[in-house]
Amino acid sequence: MYEDIINQLWSFIQDNLKFIFMITIFPGLAFIFIFVIFAVWFKRKYLARLMLRMGPVHAGKVLGWLQLIADAIKLIAKEFIIPRTTLKFLFFLLPILLPVIPACLVLLIPYAEDYIVFEAAGNGLLLFLAIATIYPVLSMLTGWVANNKFTIIGALRTIYMDVAAEIPMVIAVLGVVILTGSFDFVKIVEAQSKIWFIGPQILGFIVFIIGCLGMTERVPMDFPVAEPELILGVKTEYTGPLYLLMMEADFVNWLAWLLLLVTLYLGGYNGPDIFMNKTISGIFWVLVKLLVVMILLMTIEVTYARLRVDQAVRLGWRILIPLSLLNLVISILLRYYMPWMWGVG
Amino acid sequence: MSKSLVTRVINPLFQVLKHTIRTPMTHKYPFERQRAYPRTRGRHVLDLDKCTGCGVCAWICPNKAITMVEVEGRELTHPQIDYGRCCFCGFCVEYCPRGALKETEFVEIASYDRKSLIYSPLDLAKEPDIHQILPELKYELEPAIDSKLGIKYVRRRFKK
Amino acid sequence: MSVIRVEEIEELEGGLMRVRIGPQHPISGQGTIIVTTDGEIVYEIDVDIGYSHRGIEKILENRTYLQGIVPMERMVMLDTSHVDMAYVRAIEELLGIEAPPRAQYIRTIILEMNRIISHTYALGLLAESTGWFPAFFLWTTGDREPFLELMEMLTGARWSYSFIIPGGVRADLPSGFKEKALKAIEYFRERLDVYMDAWMENALFEVRTRGVGVIPSSKAIEWGAAGPNLRASGVRYDTRKNEPYAAYGELDFKIAVETAGDAYARGAVRIQEMYISLDIIQQALENMPSGPIKVNVPQRVPPGEVYSRVESARGELGVYLVSDGTDKPYRVKISAPSFRNFFLLEMLPTIQEIKFADVPVLYMSFDPWFLDADR
Numbered sequence: 001m002y003e004d005i006i007n008q009l010w011s012f013i014q015d016n017l018k019f020i021f022m023i024t025i026f027p028g029l030a031f032i033f034i035f036v037i038f039a040v041w042f043k044r045k046y047l048a049r050l051m052l053r054m055g056p057v058h059a060g061k062v063l064g065w066l067q068l069i070a071d072a073i074k075l076i077a078k079e080f081i082i083p084r085t086t087l088k089f090l091f092f093l094l095p096i097l098l099p100v101i102p103a104c105l106v107l108l109i110p111y112a113e114d115y116i117v118f119e120a121a122g123n124g125l126l127l128f129l130a131i132a133t134i135y136p137v138l139s140m141l142t143g144w145v146a147n148n149k150f151t152i153i154g155a156l157r158t159i160y161m162d163v164a165a166e167i168p169m170v171i172a173v174l175g176v177v178i179l180t181g182s183f184d185f186v187k188i189v190e191a192q193s194k195i196w197f198i199g200p201q202i203l204g205f206i207v208f209i210i211g212c213l214g215m216t217e218r219v220p221m222d223f224p225v226a227e228p229e230l231i232l233g234v235k236t237e238y239t240g241p242l243y244l245l246m247m248e249a250d251f252v253n254w255l256a257w258l259l260l261l262v263t264l265y266l267g268g269y270n271g272p273d274i275f276m277n278k279t280i281s282g283i284f285w286v287l288v289k290l291l292v293v294m295i296l297l298m299t300i301e302v303t304y305a306r307l308r309v310d311q312a313v314r315l316g317w318r319i320l321i322p323l324s325l326l327n328l329v330i331s332i333l334l335r336y337y338m339p340w341m342w343g344v345g
Numbered sequence: 346m347s348k349s350l351v352t353r354v355i356n357p358l359f360q361v362l363k364h365t366i367r368t369p370m371t372h373k374y375p376f377e378r379q380r381a382y383p384r385t386r387g388r389h390v391l392d393l394d395k396c397t398g399c400g401v402c403a404w405i406c407p408n409k410a411i412t413m414v415e416v417e418g419r420e421l422t423h424p425q426i427d428y429g430r431c432c433f434c435g436f437c438v439e440y441c442p443r444g445a446l447k448e449t450e451f452v453e454i455a456s457y458d459r460k461s462l463i464y465s466p467l468d469l470a471k472e473p474d475i476h477q478i479l480p481e482l483k484y485e486l487e488p489a490i491d492s493k494l495g496i497k498y499v500r501r502r503f504k505k
Numbered sequence: 506m507s508v509i510r511v512e513e514i515e516e517l518e519g520g521l522m523r524v525r526i527g528p529q530h531p532i533s534g535q536g537t538i539i540v541t542t543d544g545e546i547v548y549e550i551d552v553d554i555g556y557s558h559r560g561i562e563k564i565l566e567n568r569t570y571l572q573g574i575v576p577m578e579r580m581v582m583l584d585t586s587h588v589d590m591a592y593v594r595a596i597e598e599l600l601g602i603e604a605p606p607r608a609q610y611i612r613t614i615i616l617e618m619n620r621i622i623s624h625t626y627a628l629g630l631l632a633e634s635t636g637w638f639p640a641f642f643l644w645t646t647g648d649r650e651p652f653l654e655l656m657e658m659l660t661g662a663r664w665s666y667s668f669i670i671p672g673g674v675r676a677d678l679p680s681g682f683k684e685k686a687l688k689a690i691e692y693f694r695e696r697l698d699v700y701m702d703a704w705m706e707n708a709l710f711e712v713r714t715r716g717v718g719v720i721p722s723s724k725a726i727e728w729g730a731a732g733p734n735l736r737a738s739g740v741r742y743d744t745r746k747n748e749p750y751a752a753y754g755e756l757d758f759k760i761a762v763e764t765a766g767d768a769y770a771r772g773a774v775r776i777q778e779m780y781i782s783l784d785i786i787q788q789a790l791e792n793m794p795s796g797p798i799k800v801n802v803p804q805r806v807p808p809g810e811v812y813s814r815v816e817s818a819r820g821e822l823g824v825y826l827v828s829d830g831t832d833k834p835y836r837v838k839i840s841a842p843s844f845r846n847f848f849l850l851e852m853l854p855t856i857q858e859i860k861f862a863d864v865p866v867l868y869m870s871f872d873p874w875f876l877d878a879d880r
Contacts (some may be wrong), residue, residue, distance in 0.1 A: 306636025384661035407572035414636035
């Protein structure tokens with residue numbers, strides 16, 4: 001009986017070797033972990049240079065990458081401090097749930113023509129946006145469940161930000177959909193083989209970047225964690241290993257939205273074929289574009305102050321929505337008059 | 346608003362990016378340490394032969410950190426400084442009539458309990474040695490004020 | 506300022522809550538600000554001082570006049586020599602002597618460098634309170650370094666100089682000081698231009714601070730604003746011009762005044778004051794007279810009372826000295842500018858609607874320091 005099961009398992013593995021590789025190594029678990037470590041290290045070193053200091057230097061001999069491992073071990077070794085007036089089940093469940101949702105989003109993006117984990121029957125973009133809206137709601141719940149004045153104010157602001165940032169962003173993304181004619185990620189990337197969408201969709205790009213900064217909770221729209229006013233916003237009451245999980249969720253969410261930015265506006269895996277193998281070249285170009293966008297967004301994070309919440313809502317509704325509607329009109333006209341440009345008949 | 350909205354949003358980005366090429370202002374202490382100036386007020390050094398035991402330093406000290414005590418083998422009383430109270434103002438150095446008390450640049454006086462912060466006259470007579478407290482010290486930074494960088498540090502190895 | 510006891514912090518009606526921005530908070534400093542709010546609109550602000558009271562006025566009654574300089578300096582961490590100057594000015598007035606001209610010029614240089622050191626720190630904190638990830642704070646903290654090193658070259662310490670004593674200053678300028686100071690001034694001028702570009706003309710910073718906490722000039726005078734806060738509302742008042750002391754009467758400088766009265770104007774006044782301070786230091790270095798730096802001063806001060814004023818970085822600081830003929834003062838009363846500036850924060854919700862997110866911005870734009878208010 002056991003041989004039967006083992007034989008079945010072995011044949012399953014042999015049939016779906018590629019799928020298992022994609023789920024566990026790239027772009028699955030191993031890639032996400034390594035990316036989170038790399039992103040935290042890069043952020044600490046790069047922002048330190050912008051602030052005229054060095055980041056971690058001592059642990060790890062010049063580059064300081066072991067400092068992150070040391071910090072992670074320190075956080076795990078701390079004790080769990082749970083306030084008495086919370087719902088303990090939710091308090092424990094939410095930091096475990098938070099990193100999982102953006103991790104699913106990473107699996108929807110195409111890294112090369114034949115390298116996509118989950119096809120979603122040609123509706124990848126729609127599924128991405130649908131799953132991504134759960135994240136701010138969970139973020140707000142972490143603030144509500146901690147039952148502290150500062151976290152509740154942070155939770156209220158998360159809802160404001162969600163309303164302000166997400167609606168114009170979805171309308172801007174619709175511009176891309178109209179130019180391509182479908183919600184499928186692979187078709188969107190193929191439609192950018194002549195020119196990347198950042199050109200004709202420049203207004204949509206600006207709206208999308210602002211919305212992206214809002215959804216990933218970065219300055220200038222980082223309301224859930226508004227450090228000078230609320231001590232750490234929604235994350236105030238989480239210490240130790242739970243804080244480590246929430247930090248990881250933050251960076252995985254960032255990875256997911258950066259990948260969406262690269263796929264929709266910067267051409268995805270399009271690029272010259274330098275490795276003589278389309279798959280590896282595609283993956284390489286996606287990673288290079290990811291790095292460039294990461295540097296750009298980190299610099300934006302350092303340069304600007306944070307908006308007040310009502311100013312953000314005013315920005316979202318009075319400026320961004322008209323801009324994105326204008327973008328929609330422009331894309332309709334472009335698609336009507338120049339359909340040959342976007343790879344459609 | 347003298348500048349347009351677009352300039353005010355884009356220009357700060359360039360100003361911030363210019364900072365990536367400047368050298369950072371970090372000292373990798375305890376591997377390198379900055380050399381201080383001649384007037385820096387740190388730990389005192391007592392010259393036992395010049396001290397006459399007059400007690401002016403104890404009288405002028407604002408925090409009453411100096412007391413005159415007897416030392417074995419010598420007939421005069423000499424000052425004993427409690428570094429838990431000393432505020433490093435330098436009045437005792439300035440008002441000593443014989444110039445027996447001097448201040449050095451040495452500031453690493455931290456210890457684990459309060460008793461060891463009271464330095465007897467024999468302790469004060471020893472010159473401080475930085476290599477004993479910081480065995481990993483290898484470099485010395487010499488500061489110089491520069492009109493482009495603010496302060497420029499010249500790094501030198503210590504000569505043993 | 507009312508005292509809110511612990512039993513009063515309970516459920517309020519209408520969904521209001523009392524949030525304590527207390528001593529353990531990233532932006533509050535060493536005291537408590539109790540804010541009554543419903544989440545976004547602030548109805549009442551109450552400042553609770555007393556956390557860092559050290560009893561400096563009583564300590565000074567047990568120290569001689571020379572020894573009293575040391576605890577007096579440690580009243581405020583940042584503009585230490587201004588407090589010294591007020592005390593020394595009071596003593597010299599009672600004694601009836603005047604310090605020699607070279608000492609007055611050296612005192613002016615120290616006071617103005619101290620003003621620069623204090624204003625950069627305050628501006629860094631203002632930028633950090635608007636939510637700016639601490640890039641600007643670290644730039645300003647790093648750019649104070651040339652001035653701190655110059656002070657260490659001159660006096661021997663980085664912030665607690667103990668250099669201005671009754672009768673003059675303690676030591677003369679070291680050799681090479683003038684060239685190094687001119688280099689530092691040149692460097693700092695360039696950096697101030699970078700700050701204006703990257704920060705004062707930054708669209709998001711302006712959106713955050715313009716129109717926030719507007720104080721009209723009549724209210725500023727009525728509520729007792731001090732220092733840059735007063736000058737940002739349009740009132741031309743500066744003790745350095747009204748009652749000149751320590752070589753300010755012989756130097757030529759302007760006062761920085763803005764009329765808007767909001768948080769942006771208060772930041773702008775501070776940057777303008779830094780430009781003016783650089784001018785003053787340059788003038789003082791070039792016109793430095795020669796001569797002695799100290800005169801001998803008797804231990805005992807004749808009996809009398811005097812009130813002396815000084816323009817510190819935070820506002821006008823006054824020392825009221827009562828002497829009874831011995832070598833220790835009978836009573837010293839210090840009138841601190843931050844104590845008056847806190848009152849402005851409390852009165853603001855009555856004339857304008859402010860939001861909870863504005864509280865740190867306003868608090869930092871007044872540049873109050875709890876150590877100053879508590880003495």
